[in-house]
Amino acid sequence: MEFFVQQIASGMTSGAIYACVALGLVMIYVSTDHINFAQGEMAMFATYLAWAMIDAGVPYWVAFGSTILVAFFSGLLIQRVILKPLETAPVLALVVCFIALLSIFNALAGMIWSFTIKQFPSPFPRIDIFGNGLVSAQQIGVVAVTLVMLAILTVFFRYTTLGLAMRAAAQNATSARLMGVRVSWMLALGWGLASGIGAIAGMLVAPIVFLDPNMMTGILVYGFAGALVGGIANPLGAVAGGFIVGVLENLVGSYIIGNELKLSFALIMVVGVLLLKPAGIFGRVIVRRV
Amino acid sequence: MESILEVKGLSAWYGQSRALFDLDLTIAQGGVTALLGANGAGKTTSLRAICNMVRRTGSTVMDGTDIGRRSTEDIVRMGVAHVPEGRGTFVALTVEENLRLAFHIRRDRKAAERDMEKVFVYFPRLKERIHQQAGTLSGGEQQMLAVARALMLAPRLMLLDEPSFGLAPLIVQEIFRILRRINEDEKVSMLIVEQNAALALELADHVYLLETGKVVMSGPSAIVKDDETLRKAYLGY
Amino acid sequence: MAALARSWATKPGIGLVASVFWIGLAALPLIGSVWESPSFDYYMFMGQSMLIYAISVLGLNLLIGFNGQISLGHSAFFAVGAYTAAILMNFGGIPYWATLPVAAVVCFGAGFLFGFPALKLEGHYLALATFTLAIAVPQLLKHKSIAGWTGGVGGLLLDKPDPPFGLPLTADQWLYYLCLAVAMVLFWIVFNMLRGRSGRAMMAIRDHAMAAGTMGIDTALYKTATFGISAGITGVAGALSAITIAYVAPDSFTLQLSISFLVGLVVGGIASLPGCMIGGAFIVLVQNSSQSISDWMKDTFSLRYDVPAWAIYGTLLLLLMFFLPNGIAGGLAAIRSRLGRKS
Numbered sequence: 096m097e098f099f100v101q102q103i104a105s106g107m108t109s110g111a112i113y114a115c116v117a118l119g120l121v122m123i124y125v126s127t128d129h130i131n132f133a134q135g136e137m138a139m140f141a142t143y144l145a146w147a148m149i150d151a152g153v154p155y156w157v158a159f160g161s162t163i164l165v166a167f168f169s170g171l172l173i174q175r176v177i178l179k180p181l182e183t184a185p186v187l188a189l190v191v192c193f194i195a196l197l198s199i200f201n202a203l204a205g206m207i208w209s210f211t212i213k214q215f216p217s218p219f220p221r222i223d224i225f226g227n228g229l230v231s232a233q234q235i236g237v238v239a240v241t242l243v244m245l246a247i248l249t250v251f252f253r254y255t256t257l258g259l260a261m262r263a264a265a266q267n268a269t270s271a272r273l274m275g276v277r278v279s280w281m282l283a284l285g286w287g288l289a290s291g292i293g294a295i296a297g298m299l300v301a302p303i304v305f306l307d308p309n310m311m312t313g314i315l316v317y318g319f320a321g322a323l324v325g326g327i328a329n330p331l332g333a334v335a336g337g338f339i340v341g342v343l344e345n346l347v348g349s350y351i352i353g354n355e356l357k358l359s360f361a362l363i364m365v366v367g368v369l370l371l372k373p374a375g376i377f378g379r380v381i382v383r384r385v
Numbered sequence: 386m387e388s389i390l391e392v393k394g395l396s397a398w399y400g401q402s403r404a405l406f407d408l409d410l411t412i413a414q415g416g417v418t419a420l421l422g423a424n425g426a427g428k429t430t431s432l433r434a435i436c437n438m439v440r441r442t443g444s445t446v447m448d449g450t451d452i453g454r455r456s457t458e459d460i461v462r463m464g465v466a467h468v469p470e471g472r473g474t475f476v477a478l479t480v481e482e483n484l485r486l487a488f489h490i491r492r493d494r495k496a497a498e499r500d501m502e503k504v505f506v507y508f509p510r511l512k513e514r515i516h517q518q519a520g521t522l523s524g525g526e527q528q529m530l531a532v533a534r535a536l537m538l539a540p541r542l543m544l545l546d547e548p549s550f551g552l553a554p555l556i557v558q559e560i561f562r563i564l565r566r567i568n569e570d571e572k573v574s575m576l577i578v579e580q581n582a583a584l585a586l587e588l589a590d591h592v593y594l595l596e597t598g599k600v601v602m603s604g605p606s607a608i609v610k611d612d613e614t615l616r617k618a619y620l621g622y
Numbered sequence: 623m624a625a626l627a628r629s630w631a632t633k634p635g636i637g638l639v640a641s642v643f644w645i646g647l648a649a650l651p652l653i654g655s656v657w658e659s660p661s662f663d664y665y666m667f668m669g670q671s672m673l674i675y676a677i678s679v680l681g682l683n684l685l686i687g688f689n690g691q692i693s694l695g696h697s698a699f700f701a702v703g704a705y706t707a708a709i710l711m712n713f714g715g716i717p718y719w720a721t722l723p724v725a726a727v728v729c730f731g732a733g734f735l736f737g738f739p740a741l742k743l744e745g746h747y748l749a750l751a752t753f754t755l756a757i758a759v760p761q762l763l764k765h766k767s768i769a770g771w772t773g774g775v776g777g778l779l780l781d782k783p784d785p786p787f788g789l790p791l792t793a794d795q796w797l798y799y800l801c802l803a804v805a806m807v808l809f810w811i812v813f814n815m816l817r818g819r820s821g822r823a824m825m826a827i828r829d830h831a832m833a834a835g836t837m838g839i840d841t842a843l844y845k846t847a848t849f850g851i852s853a854g855i856t857g858v859a860g861a862l863s864a865i866t867i868a869y870v871a872p873d874s875f876t877l878q879l880s881i882s883f884l885v886g887l888v889v890g891g892i893a894s895l896p897g898c899m900i901g902g903a904f905i906v907l908v909q910n911s912s913q914s915i916s917d918w919m920k921d922t923f924s925l926r927y928d929v930p931a932w933a934i935y936g937t938l939l940l941l942l943m944f945f946l947p948n949g950i951a952g953g954l955a956a957i958r959s960r961l962g963r964k965s
Contacts, residue, residue: 130746130750132750187686190692190749191884194694194939195937196940198881198935205927205930206929206930257489259486259489260486263482267473270469272456273461274534275461275538276489276490316757319750355764355766356762356765357761358757358762359758359762361754362755362758366739366754
């Protein structure tokens with residue numbers, strides 16, 4: 096029973112991180128219909144920036160905030176400079192672009208900071224909350240940060256005019272233009288936000304899995320699975336999906352297939368969801384007109 | 386009379402096929418101009434071309450400013466509101482959100498709030514459904530919402546693409562009554578595209594008739610309305 | 623892009639340039655007999671790698687360039703081919719050349735099976751599914767339940783084959799001829815397939831799937847079959863790599879391998895058969911010179927650590943998408959047509 100609770104707690108923690116990654120993916124997908132394969136590597140790169148700052152003596156939360164800002168502007172820049180010109184290009188060209196970004200970020204991180212594993216500090220104290228080894232402050236902290244971020248984003252999208260403009264641009268670009276919304280800037284903003292969210296995910300997971308350039312590849316796959324399970328066109332669904340995948344992964348890994356097959360499990364989930372319910376648990380199917 | 390929009394030699398293309406051939410239009414300030422014609426005559430294309438939504442050549446000058454090279458959203462910000470074919474409703478947003486989107490470009494928040502009240506006076510039905518998801522509104526209500534959205538932009542010129550399309554006659558009459566009020570009370574110039582000629586003639590001051598992308602007739606609607614031969618030859622009734 | 627494919631589809635035979643090219647390749651090892659260089663065997667090995675990558679890119683190109691699907695997971699099929707060959711040689715005592723057709727069939731089957739779920743996926747979604755496949759495979763290969771066959775993390779060490787019938791060739795020269803022969807056969811098969819009805823059907827599906835369906839083409843069958851054939855071809859390349867390198871290990875078959883195939887495809891030219899050879903050669907050249915490029919960059923930019931091949935691949939892919947989306951073959955074709963117009 097204890098072990099079960101531990102696995103749930105651990106699953107919720109991983110789930111929080113997958114939820115962040117999934118949210119970033121959904122944000123880009125909803126506004127541009129693209130899947131950002133480079134999401135993981137961008138998050139990893141941002142985490143390295145944070146590490147560099149902390150290593151140079153910057154206090155943790157200052158580094159945390161600055162990294163989010165840098166990630167935000169980088170995401171925005173990437174959309175404007177690299178992706179916007181390829182707006183009308185065929186899917187393959189875009190996929191190649193994302194793969195290119197993936198490679199570049201991964202390589203850059205290795206080039207600048209080497210491929211040896213580094214330790215990343217955690218802002219949460221190393222204590223057990225309930226004193227019986229079930230749930231650590233770290234785990235609660237990760238989930239808490241994720242939920243706070245989600246709350247902020249929900250408020251932004253639901254109650255601010257800019258958030259409304261972004262939603263409108265993502266849903267119906269033509270009508271949005273007819274309301275004076277600068278749709279391409281909204282897309283850039285979406286990218287910026289997605290990058291920022293990715294950076295948060297990276298910084299939350301780095302203390303747990305240690306920082307190295309290949310840190311996010313597996314996590315990205317789980318983020319995909321979470322986004323698909325919850326509904327790739329549905330931000331809240333993606334978040335729920337992330338948590339579901341996190342808990343499932345831990346339970347299945349512990350009780351059924353063992354931890355060495357986790358990625359295969361992710362593969363089965365991804366393919367399974369794509370085949371059985373491509374819109375996800377909470378998504379709506381969009382019909383494609385000829 | 387002063388014109389709010391001068392269109393000269395406007396041509397438009399969908400890919401390689403040409404849809405408009407050197408159109409000349411003058412939209413009078415404060416008035417209502419109708420663009421009539423059968424299906425495929427190029428009416429919708431004309432509105433799209435004015436808003437730079439399709440590839441086009443020629444000159445479009447609004448209040449002395451050439452808007453030919455501006456993006457659609459910039460043209461909107463200059464005071465042109467386009468109520469598109471099919472209404473263009475944001476189906477996943479609520480009625481209120483559809484309207485509040487205009488706040489994104491309105492500088493004066495207080496004026497925008499006042500406009501919101503005004504819009505509900507024009508369209509009390511929308512106020513009843515204010516928190517409803519726009520996609521669940523009836524066709525007539527969505528048309529009203531589209532006009533209301535355009536109004537929220539505080540436009541100087543409103544382009545309307547077949548506002549009567551697919552609507553019951555009573556609703557259409559109601560909408561056209563409201564359009565007249567908007568034109569007179571808000572001093573919004575209008576360019577209306579319609580297949581229903583009788584309806585448009587009632588509302589409009591000036592009429593253009595399009596046929597396969599060219600203007601074949603132009604004149605004050607009063608004359609067209611009263612001249613039987615002209616009406617029968619061009620408008621079929 | 624379609625024009626590139628169709629220009630040779632109507633002319634009979636393979637043309638002068640192609641003939642000269644293949645004969646030239648066949649003659650290369652004979653230079654070694656004349657030019658007594660100790661590193662000649664290494665060049666032979668490089669030649670083998672180029673051919674192996676060219677074949678892999680051929681498989682990928684069939685799927686992406688000629689059938690309009692997408693795959694980031696061909697490293698998985700390469701791995702299956704490699705391990706099939708390795709296991710057969712190691713545990714079954716099967717001679718190396720006999721493993722090739724088996725690898726082809728096994729990988730065809732794997733590809734065909736994957737093709738079924740792939741039917742429902744398109745564009746980004748298919749890229750996503752194959753991306754996940756590529757990432758899952760190395761971990762799967764390391765799993766202890768099959769480690770008895772696969773050699774687990776350490777992989778399998780194999781014997782490098784000797785030239786048969788006591789031919790006066792070194793092992794590397796012989797393997798070069800093996801790779802060349804396999805490449806010629808596969809390119810010939812694909813070349814003919816693309817010129818015939820199947821090829822036209824594949825390309826019709828690529829250009830407008832719905833229209834192709836209404837014309838009576840069984841799109842589902844063609845798409846899954848193409849996936850299978852594409853996987854089979856890349857699988858043969860995998861088998862060849864197991865034979866020539868004499869070693870297989872899970873970490874040789876990562877996402878990075880899939881990405882190198884993609885780079886080769888894009889550099890050479892999508893939907894271009896000569897492009898596959900260019901792409902294959904390119905991949906090997908980059909791999910071999912990445913150390914020197916890295917050293918140069920370290921000196922010029924005062925970097926502290928090595929520049930991995932990734933960075934070069936990535937930057938190149940981006941630049942290509944912007945400036946040369948049809949790859950080198952496309953660029954050459956464009957130059958040729960421009961010269962043709964001038965005269």
